[in-house]
Amino acid sequence: MVSLVLQDLSIRIASQYLVKGLSLTISRGEAVALVGPSGSGKSLTAAALSGSLPGGAMVRGELEVDGQAAPLEDRTRPGIAAVRQDSLTSLHPLVRIDRQLVPVLLRSNVATTHAAALARAESMLEEVGFTDPRHVLRSFPMELSGGQRQRVCIIQALACRASYLIADEPTTALDVVSQQLVLSALRAAAEAGAGILFITHDVVAAVSLCSRAAIIDGGSIVDQGSFSHLASEAAHPVADALTRAARQPATSDKHTTA
Numbered sequence: 710m711v712s713l714v715l716q717d718l719s720i721r722i723a724s725q726y727l728v729k730g731l732s733l734t735i736s737r738g739e740a741v742a743l744v745g746p747s748g749s750g751k752s753l754t755a756a757a758l759s760g761s762l763p764g765g766a767m768v769r770g771e772l773e774v775d776g777q778a779a780p781l782e783d784r785t786r787p788g789i790a791a792v793r794q795d796s797l798t799s800l801h802p803l804v805r806i807d808r809q810l811v812p813v814l815l816r817s818n819v820a821t822t823h824a825a826a827l828a829r830a831e832s833m834l835e836e837v838g839f840t841d842p843r844h845v846l847r848s849f850p851m852e853l854s855g856g857q858r859q860r861v862c863i864i865q866a867l868a869c870r871a872s873y874l875i876a877d878e879p880t881t882a883l884d885v886v887s888q889q890l891v892l893s894a895l896r897a898a899a900e901a902g903a904g905i906l907f908i909t910h911d912v913v914a915a916v917s918l919c920s921r922a923a924i925i926d927g928g929s930i931v932d933q934g935s936f937s938h939l940a941s942e943a944a945h946p947v948a949d950a951l952t953r954a955a956r957q958p959a960t961s962d963k964h965t966t967a
């Protein structure tokens with residue numbers, strides 16, 4: 710099966726091991742939640758997967774993307790797109806949003822002309838709740854709110870049509886309606902065959918999007934599996950919270966190829 714396989718990831722900064730022996734697999738078409746307390750190593754793991762670790766970080770481990778080795782030291786990751794937790798640093802501050810989205814849509818062949826790419830960018834912005842997408846497209850990142858920028862970053866990542874999407878807290882800065890729209894957009898990407906790592910503190914969102922979860926604490930995975938597996942273990946407080954969320958009635962469709 711085509712999948713992203715991360716094995717035995719360790720990240721050291723100065724003399725501190727911040728991620729230790731972390732292994733994860735994401736299949737195409739599957740959304741996996743990575744859930745854990747603040748400071749547990751989620752964003753560092755996301756950065757390792759997307760080739761954007763901070764300078765000075767020492768990384769070890771193996772990454773394979775659809776059967777191809779992808780050295781963790783490399784700064785490029787063909788086939789992987791990322792939504793970073795900090796939307797302000799993800800967008801070029803001096804370039805208007807249209808000039809950041811259109812080239813991505815053209816590169817990934819979502820559109821073949823500038824006009825078609827612009828139209829697609831508008832409709833993607835509408836799909837995540839923007840009522841005036843033309844205004845957003847003419848704006849500079851600093852002219853948007855944090856939640857608006859976050860949604861633009863999600864669109865930028867989805868526009869890459871990458872095989873895998875690493876989404877680091879993509880719904881955190883959003884109101885409930887926008888959250889649902891972003892979850893729908895991620896669900897559609899999974900349905901179209903993307904593998905998604907959904908990093909979040911929101912156990913309800915995790916359960917609504919994902920078929921299984923990995924729980925990280927202190928830089929290591931302490932448990933992972935389906936929500937029913939986590940319910941049978943429920944040793945970690947995060948597993949317990951996920952289990953309670955999974956028992957709530959109104960959870961949406963989940964995606965898995967497993």
Ligand SMILES: Nc1ncnc2c1ncn2[C@@H]1O[C@H](COP(=O)(O)OP(=O)(O)OP(=O)(O)O)[C@@H](O)[C@H]1O
Binds near residue numbers: 748
């Ligand atoms: N550039 C850095 N230099 C030194 N330490 C770092 C750096 N980046 C992260 N850390 C440390 O690594 C640990 C894990 O950080 P990380 O950002 O991965 O946490 P997180 O799980 O994403 O937390 P949050 O939920 O708050 O976003 C923390 O203790 C953090 O202080």
Ligand SMILES: [Mg+2]
Binds near residue numbers: 877
């Ligand atoms: Mg983080």
